[in-house]
Amino acid sequence: MTRFITSSFSHLILLIGILIMVVPVWMIFASSTHTSSMINMNGLQILLGDSFYENYLRVLLYQGGFFKEITALKMFFNSFIMATGVAILSVVTSLMAAYALVYYRIKYATLLFWIIFITILVPLELRIFPTYSVMAELNLVNSYFGLIVPISASAIATLFFRQFYKTVPDELLESAKLDGANTWRFFVDFLIPLSKTMIVAMLIFMFVFGYNQYLWPLLVTTSEQYWTVVMGLKMMSGSIVHRFAFVMMSMVPPILIIIVLQKYFIKGVFQDK
Amino acid sequence: MSFLDLKNVTKIYPNGTKAVHETSLSVDEGEFMVFVGPSGCGKSTLLRMVAGLEDITEGDINLDGKLINEVDPSERDVAMVFQNYALYPHMNVYNNLAYGLKNRGIDKETIEQKVNDAAKLLQISDYLQRKPSMLSGGQRQRVAMGRAIVRNPKIFLFDEPLSNLDAKLRIQMRLEIKKLQQKVGVTSIFVTHDQVEAMTLADRLAVINNGIIEQLGTPIEIYDNPKSLFVAGFIGSPQMNFLDGNIKNKTLSAEGFEIKDIDSDFEGEVKLGIRPEHLSQRENSLINLKVDLVEQLGSDNLVYGQLKDKKDFCYRCPGNLTIEKGADLSLNIENNKYYIFDKSTGKRVN
Numbered sequence: 001m002t003r004f005i006t007s008s009f010s011h012l013i014l015l016i017g018i019l020i021m022v023v024p025v026w027m028i029f030a031s032s033t034h035t036s037s038m039i040n041m042n043g044l045q046i047l048l049g050d051s052f053y054e055n056y057l058r059v060l061l062y063q064g065g066f067f068k069e070i071t072a073l074k075m076f077f078n079s080f081i082m083a084t085g086v087a088i089l090s091v092v093t094s095l096m097a098a099y100a101l102v103y104y105r106i107k108y109a110t111l112l113f114w115i116i117f118i119t120i121l122v123p124l125e126l127r128i129f130p131t132y133s134v135m136a137e138l139n140l141v142n143s144y145f146g147l148i149v150p151i152s153a154s155a156i157a158t159l160f161f162r163q164f165y166k167t168v169p170d171e172l173l174e175s176a177k178l179d180g181a182n183t184w185r186f187f188v189d190f191l192i193p194l195s196k197t198m199i200v201a202m203l204i205f206m207f208v209f210g211y212n213q214y215l216w217p218l219l220v221t222t223s224e225q226y227w228t229v230v231m232g233l234k235m236m237s238g239s240i241v242h243r244f245a246f247v248m249m250s251m252v253p254p255i256l257i258i259i260v261l262q263k264y265f266i267k268g269v270f271q272d273k
Numbered sequence: 274m275s276f277l278d279l280k281n282v283t284k285i286y287p288n289g290t291k292a293v294h295e296t297s298l299s300v301d302e303g304e305f306m307v308f309v310g311p312s313g314c315g316k317s318t319l320l321r322m323v324a325g326l327e328d329i330t331e332g333d334i335n336l337d338g339k340l341i342n343e344v345d346p347s348e349r350d351v352a353m354v355f356q357n358y359a360l361y362p363h364m365n366v367y368n369n370l371a372y373g374l375k376n377r378g379i380d381k382e383t384i385e386q387k388v389n390d391a392a393k394l395l396q397i398s399d400y401l402q403r404k405p406s407m408l409s410g411g412q413r414q415r416v417a418m419g420r421a422i423v424r425n426p427k428i429f430l431f432d433e434p435l436s437n438l439d440a441k442l443r444i445q446m447r448l449e450i451k452k453l454q455q456k457v458g459v460t461s462i463f464v465t466h467d468q469v470e471a472m473t474l475a476d477r478l479a480v481i482n483n484g485i486i487e488q489l490g491t492p493i494e495i496y497d498n499p500k501s502l503f504v505a506g507f508i509g510s511p512q513m514n515f516l517d518g519n520i521k522n523k524t525l526s527a528e529g530f531e532i533k534d535i536d537s538d539f540e541g542e543v544k545l546g547i548r549p550e551h552l553s554q555r556e557n558s559l560i561n562l563k564v565d566l567v568e569q570l571g572s573d574n575l576v577y578g579q580l581k582d583k584k585d586f587c588y589r590c591p592g593n594l595t596i597e598k599g600a601d602l603s604l605n606i607e608n609n610k611y612y613i614f615d616k617s618t619g620k621r622v623n
Contacts (some may be wrong), residue, residue: 171359174326179420180347180376189372193363 025251032056032244039240051241059245064236069224072232072246078144079211079229080253085148086210087203094154094202095195098161099187103173113162120155124216132219142223151209151216157202164195200265208254229253275299276460277323277428282332284318284484292318294484295332300428300462300477305454308464309471309507310481316464317432319481323462324353324430337427347376352421353430357437358413360405366392366416367401370423377424391423394453411442418450422457429454429461435470447473468508472496480504502619505546505612511575511587513612516545525613529581530559537613539622546612549575549589558605562586567596578602 027044034049060073097116101109124131131150132141140146168191176186192199214230221227227235229250236243277300284293292315300306308316321327323334325346334341341349352373361369370388379387392398395415405413414434421429431450435443451474454461465471471478472492480487480495480503488495488504499505505513518527520540525532527545552560560580568575569592576588576596588604590596613623 169357169359171355171357172361174324174346175353175355175359175420176361176372177326177346178324178351178353179373179424181372182347185376190361190363196363 028244029248032241032248034241036239036241055241055245056249059242059249062238062242064232064238067224070227070232072229072249074225075227075229075232076249076253078147078226081144082147082213082217082228083207083210083253083257085144086152086213087207089148089152090154090157090206091199091202093152094157094161095192095199096187097158098165099191101158101162102165103183103186113158116158117155119153124151128215128219135220140220142221142226144226146220147217147226147228148210150220151213154202154206157206160198160202161195164198165191168194197265200261204258204261204265207257211254276302276304276337277462278333278335279319279323280333280335282319282322282334283330284315284322284327285330292484293322296484296486297332298479298486298489300460302460303458304460305451305474305476306460306462307471307475307478308462308481309468309478310466311507312466314481315484316466316481318484320353320430320432320462320464323428324351325349350424350427351430352424352426352428353432354417354421354434356433358405358417358434360413360416360420362405365402365404366397366408366419369405369416370419373420373424387423387425388419391419394422394456395419410438411446414438414446418453422453422459425459427460429459431461431463433465434463435465436467443470450474469510472508480507482507499546499612500621502544502546502614502621505614505621509548511549511589513546513548514583514586516547516580516583516586517616518543518545518613520613528583529561532559532611535613535623537623539613539615542616543622544614544616546614547606548610549587551607551610552588552590552604553607554590554594554602555605556603558603560604560606562588562602562604564596564598564600564602567598576602 027046030048031039031045032055033052034045035051038049039045061071064070064072100106101113106112135141135146135150138146140149172190173186176190181189212230213228214234217226217228217231221231233247233250236246279296279298281295281297282293283291283295285291296319298306308319310316318327322329323336325341325344329342336349336351361372364372367388370391371384374384374387388401389398392401395418397412397415397419400408400412400416405416408416417434434450435446438446447470450463463470463474465474475492477489477491478495479489482503488500490498492508495504495508499508502515506515516527518525520535520537520543522540523533523535523537525535525543525545562576562578562580564576564578565585566577568577572592574590574592574594574596576590577585578588580586588602596602611623612621614620615622
């Protein structure tokens with residue numbers, strides 16, 4: 001009986017937690033399916049309305065911005081390019097950096113690694129002017145390249161891969177060497193497959209990181225053509241339901257990427273066991 | 274020149290540790306050579322230098338008439354079985370075996386043929402599609418061997434491959450390795466710290482201590498005729514008994530008994546070595562043993578007891594003899610099989 005009470009109690013707490021998280025999101029979603037006059041008169045709604053298609057289509061295709069050059073669809077495209085670019089580029093560079101740090105006979109490799117790691121303490125906001133001026137010198141303002149590259153060196157991902165490589169037994173490398181694998185083959189045939197799960201985790205992490213960027217895209221783009229979703233959230237004007245609809249849609253890509261890649265992530269975890 | 278030739282090979286690690294001292298050794302084609310010694314004696318380092326996994330500080334290694342000091346491990350055409358097998362965890366057994374062949378640019382059909390042949394030989398054909406994590410210790414061991422065999426290398430190197438197996442499996446695999454090596458006929462070097470493994474597997478064995486080969490020979494030569502205190506103590510189970518003694522005028526006195534007319538001109542402090550199995554009970558003999566403990570192994574009894582000052586003196590007798598604790602035994606050294614070593618240098622003097 002006491003067990004029933006304690007377990008009900010803990011379930012109750014969990015349920016409250018879920019409600020606290022889900023209800024605001026749901027209310028925004030429900031409200032975004034009504035007409036704006038309805039919201040203006042009656043406030044936020046709990047029940048679904050019947051203007052879903054109308055509102056969402058309008059938001060996606062409406063020519064916005066000061067010069068009417070950008071649609072939400074284009075922003076999603078930009079954000080997707082940027083987030084994917086950041087994710088792939090940072091995973092590739094970290095994989096290679098960690099490989100060099102662990103497997104090559106580099107003098108002061110540990111010191112070098114900690115110097116890389118310390119860059120975590122220097123956020124983008126601190127180095128934003130020099131970074132911007134480099135991008136401007138290179139004529140990379142208003143380009144995907146300029147959006148992606150300066151935030152694509154990840155010390156955290158390098159740390160994760162480095163720590164993982166250090167757990168790979170030396171005998172594996174030696175055995176591969178005797179089997180005729182050169183340094184490149186060892187990297188491609190062994191380290192990459194073995195760190196598959198970690199690569200997926202880092203891809204998710206860096207995708208969300210890239211997607212959520214606000215300050216950097218704001219600075220490095222002057223053309224509305226390169227606006228991203230997160231910038232759009234701030235820039236958006238228009239009726240409240242359309243803004244709600246945009247907010248709802250802006251949550252979709254990160255959730256989608258987690259759902260899609262989680263399958264591989266879990267698969268990898270089970271295979272390793 | 275023999276098949277594998279080591280000439281004055283020395284290994285000094287960057288931190289100054291000298292792991293191998295000017296070692297010279299030749300291994301004939303098809304021979305099964307065993308390196309045996311306590312841990313940290315340099316036997317694995319020596320093996321790894323042959324494989325190319327350690328740089329050679331000084332000296333030359335020739336394999337099949339070719340100097341291989343500077344040759345990359347992948348080009349040496351050697352195969353190695355590691356202590357932890359080092360199977361590729363993300364590849365199935367088939368790919369584990371095939372990987373080395375693929376890297377050599379061999380065509381697919383030949384690879385399949387070779388892998389299947391090796392799998393058949395090692396009786397792992399049923400597991401080819403499994404990952405190493407789904408195999409038992411013995412099966413993994415076989416896969417590791419298969420990976421070596423399939424490449425048809427000039428030489429097999431085994432780095433304590435049996436030490437991760439349980440006792441029963443170890444004996445079984447030991448037998449299989451020996452059989453396999455005789456069947457395939459590949460020159461092999463086997464590193465172990467287990468003297469039973471060394472004795473049973475070797476055509477010849479090298480007893481290594483502190484980076485030096487103390488003695489090189491067939492197992493029986495080394496057992497019958499150990500050249501130093503270390504070799505005498507290391508080879509043979511249970512261990513040889515050592516007694517402190519003194520030689521004067523060809524008479525050795527030790528622990529309350531004397532041996533006259535010994536075959537040595539040495540004078541001074543010595544260690545007398547007697548193997549437990551070279552003793553027998555006879556009335557009025559040299560050695561008087563007061564029995565403390567009897568270990569019954571079934572086929573044999575190991576009798577431990579005290580001489581004058583020496584404790585845990587071991588005598589091995591047939592299992593059908595009943596010996597009581599506290600008994601006084603009179604023991605004779607059969608055929609005068611005893612060994613005398615210079616106490617200061619450890620060298621054999623008789």
